[in-house]
Structure formats: structure tokens, C-alpha cells
Amino acid sequence: MTTHYxxxxxxxxxxxxxxxxxxxxxxxxxxxxxxxLNACNLAFVTFARQHGxxxxxxxxxxxxxxxAAEVVIGLAIxxxxxxxxxxxxxxxxxxxxx
Amino acid sequence: xxxxxxxxxxAVVSVSAALGLIFSRRAVYCALMLGVVMLxxxxxxxxxxxxxxxxxxxxxxxxxxxxxxxxxxxLVGVDSSDSLVETIRGQRFWAVIVGLGFAALVALGVGNxxxxxxxxxxxxxxxxxxxxxxxxxxxxxxxxxxxxxxxxITAALGAMVLAHRERLEQRxxxxxxxxxxxxxxxxEGLDPSPLPGPGTYARANAIDMPALLPDGKISKLSVNRYxxxxxxxxxxxDPKVAEILEGDGK
Numbered sequence: 001m002t003t004h005y006x007x008x009x010x011x012x013x014x015x016x017x018x019x020x021x022x023x024x025x026x027x028x029x030x031x032x033x034x035x036x037l038n039a040c041n042l043a044f045v046t047f048a049r050q051h052g053x054x055x056x057x058x059x060x061x062x063x064x065x066x067x068a069a070e071v072v073i074g075l076a077i078x079x080x081x082x083x084x085x086x087x088x089x090x091x092x093x094x095x096x097x098x
Numbered sequence: 099x100x101x102x103x104x105x106x107x108x109a110v111v112s113v114s115a116a117l118g119l120i121f122s123r124r125a126v127y128c129a130l131m132l133g134v135v136m137l138x139x140x141x142x143x144x145x146x147x148x149x150x151x152x153x154x155x156x157x158x159x160x161x162x163x164x165x166x167x168x169x170x171x172x173l174v175g176v177d178s179s180d181s182l183v184e185t186i187r188g189q190r191f192w193a194v195i196v197g198l199g200f201a202a203l204v205a206l207g208v209g210n211x212x213x214x215x216x217x218x219x220x221x222x223x224x225x226x227x228x229x230x231x232x233x234x235x236x237x238x239x240x241x242x243x244x245x246x247x248x249x250x251i252t253a254a255l256g257a258m259v260l261a262h263r264e265r266l267e268q269r270x271x272x273x274x275x276x277x278x279x280x281x282x283x284x285x286e287g288l289d290p291s292p293l294p295g296p297g298t299y300a301r302a303n304a305i306d307m308p309a310l311l312p313d314g315k316i317s318k319l320s321v322n323r324y325x326x327x328x329x330x331x332x333x334x335x336d337p338k339v340a341e342i343l344e345g346d347g348k
Contacts, residue, residue: 001101002216005142006208008109012135014201015116021193027125027171031132034163035116038139041151049146052217057148057227058234064151064158065246069253071163075170076260083263088174091185 005046012039026078026088030071037067104145112138129167136160147219150228294320308339318342 012035019032041060048056082088115134122128136159144152184190222230235243270278279290294317297307306329309320316338326343329335 001105002213003208003211004105004109005146007205008105008113010204010208011113011201012116014197014204015113015120017200018194018197019120021197022120022190025125027167027174028119028128031119031128031167034159035119035132035135038136038159041155042139042142045143045146045148045151048148049219050213050216052219052222054219054222054227054230054234057151057231058239060148060151061154061231061235062239062242062246064154066249068158068163069249071166072253072257073260075166076257079170079173080260082174 002046002050006043009039009043009046012036012042024089024091026081026090027075029090030074030078034067034071037063101145104141108138108142112142125171126168129164129171132167133160133164136164147223148227150231296320296322308336308342316342 016032016035016039019035020029023029023032041063044056044060044063046056048054048060078088081093085092087093112135115131115138119128119131119135122131136155140152140155140160143149143155219227224230276290279288282288283290294309296305297303297309297320299307305322306325308316311317321339321342326335326339330340330343
């Protein structure tokens with residue numbers, strides 16, 4: 001069963017990664033990052049059970065906390081950029097390009 | 099057996115919801131899809147002897163984080179959909195290729211490993227999942243836990259600083275607004291008074307009833323144009339109102 005969970009986790013992580021690369025809306029890119037974090041948490045929890053060691057669950061808990069903090073800051077940045085540039089697309093914020 | 103069924107059902111649900119997150123064009127649908135993934139992952143945690151994490155997943159992710167996402171979507175505009183323009187040529191194609199390659203790599207790597215039979219958390223969770231987690235968090239990981247609190251405070255402060263906006267000029271007072279209205283009246287002839295409300299009669303006082311002027315005629319300013327257009331299409335428009343609007347058209 002462990003293999004199944006890990007493959008599911010890998011699939012979700014890869015889908016999240018594709019989303020980050022393909023999507024243009026900053027908020028949706030953020031959601032895909034969240035999906036990747038969730039996939040990692042699934043792997044942590046699976047390994048915790050596999051090894052009979054609860055440390056994995058503690059780490060998953062910390063990952064959740066950090067993800068929550070990251071979402072707060074990231075969304076605040078998106079709102080700030082939207083206020084000044086009237087756009088939530090990651091392509092439009094390109095002032096540092098050249 | 100029960101776990102196998104749960105796993106397969108939730109695996110299909112979560113992978114298809116994750117695909118929906120990538121493919122749906124509207125951001126609100128993406129958020130809902132992400133909510134589905136998070137809920138099914140919460141059930142998978144519960145199945146894997148992690149009831150505390152399952153509860154935290156539901157409370158923190160589907161509760162707080164999703165709410166934040168939806169809230170920001172409302173602020174930024176629900177209709178903000180993706181542009182289809184490719185900034186880098188062939189980027190979409192190669193992104194999908196790389197993603198699929200990564201998935202195949204990790205899945206094959208994991209699939210080739212032979213795991214010993216799962217140890218299970220029965221022994222560790224003997225005193226209950228939450229007490230054993232608490233014991234670890236408040237002994238071995240206590241420093242990380244303290245640092246986490248600093249991180250959360252920093253994040254809250256940072257969000258407030260980033261989202262805060264100073265008013266650059268002073269808010270116009272009523273005196274200035276009124277003055278502006280009358281200047282417009284003098285220059286462009288715009289009526290400084292508010293538009294007349296709908297008519298209030300003994301048997302009807304709705305927005306579709308026009309107000310009457312002192313001489314009994316209908317006040318054109320009080321006619322709601324959207325409702326009038328709808329009624330004209332339906333053929334239920336009051337002939338007097340139609341007459342007024344006709345006169346306006348000419």
C-alpha cells in the first residue's frame with residue numbers, strides 16, 4: 001500500500017508542477033504550489049506509517065504551518081501588485097526583465 | 099480491504115480534481131477543485147493513522163487557506179481568466195513534457211522499491227495520536243515550534259504592511275462635493291439634485307412605477323431604463339411610459 005500512496009503523491013506533485021509552469025494567473029499558480037505542498041505532506045504521512053515513526057507527521061504539521069504563512073504573504077503581494085498594475089497575470093510583472 | 103477501496107476512490111477523485119485545477123479556465127473553479135483535493139487528502143491522512151493531521155488539514159487548508167484564496171479572488175476579480183498568449187514559444191508543450199517525465203521518473207523510482215511490510219503506528223499511537231504528537235512537538239521539536247510562532251507573527255505583520263494603503267490626498271468633504279456638483283450644474287447643466295425615486299402610490303410602490311410630476315405627467319428621470327426595455331420586449335410596458343421614452347428617442 002505504501003507504494004500506492006507514494007505514486008499518488010508523485011502524481012499530484014507533478015500535476016502541481018505542470019500547473020505552475022503552464023498557468024498564467026498568479027492566484028492559480030499559487031494554488032498549484034499548494035497542491036505540491038499537499039502532495040509532499042502525503043508522502044511524509046505515508047513514510048511515517050511505513051517506518052512506525054511519528055516524526056513524519058510532525059514535519060507534515062510544520063509544512064502546513066509554513067504553507068499557511070506563505071499563502072498569507074503571497075496573496076498580500078498579489079493584491080498589492082494588482083492594485084498598482086491592475087493585473088494578476090505573472091507575465092505582466094516584467095519590469096526587471098532587461 | 100476497506101483501506102484499499104478508500105484509497106482507489108480518493109486517488110481517482112484527487113487526481114481528476116488536480117487535473118481540473120490545471121485545465122479549468124476560471125479561477126473560482128480552480129479553487130473549488132483544489133478544495134476537493136485537500137478534502138480527499140484529509141481522508142487519506144485519517145486512513146493512515148493520522149487523525150490529528152486530517153483535522154488540521156480540514157481546518158487550516160479547506161477552512162482558512164481556501165477562504166483566503168476565494169477572498170482574494172473576489173478582490174482581484176472573479177473574471178480574471180488566463181491569457182492564452184505564450185510568452186516563450188513552445189513553453190506549454192515542454193512544460194507538459196517535463197512534468198510527465200518527472201511523474202514517470204518518480205513513479206517508476208518508487209515503484210521499483212520493495213518496501214518491507216508497513217510497521218504501522220499502532221505502537222506509537224498507543225497513547226493516542228494527539229498526545230504522542232504533542233510529546234514530540236514539545237520536546238524534540240520545541241525550538242522549531244517556537245520559531246514557527248515567530249514566523250506566523252511575521253507573516254501576519256507582513257500581510258498587514260503589504261495590504262495597507264495610505265490615503266494620498268484628503269477625503270473630499272461634503273462641502274467640497276456639494277460645491278463640485280453646483281460647478282457642474284453651472285458648466286454642463288447637470289442637475290445637482292439626486293434623481294427622483296420611483297413612484298409611491300396607494301397600490302404599488304416598486305421601482306418599475308414611474309414618479310409623477312405635479313401636473314400628473316410622468317417624470318422621465320424616474321423611469322428605470324433596464325426594466326422599461328425588458329417590459330417593451332415583453333409587451334407589458336405602460337403606454338404612457340412608452341410614449342415618454344419614444345419622445346426621448348426622437
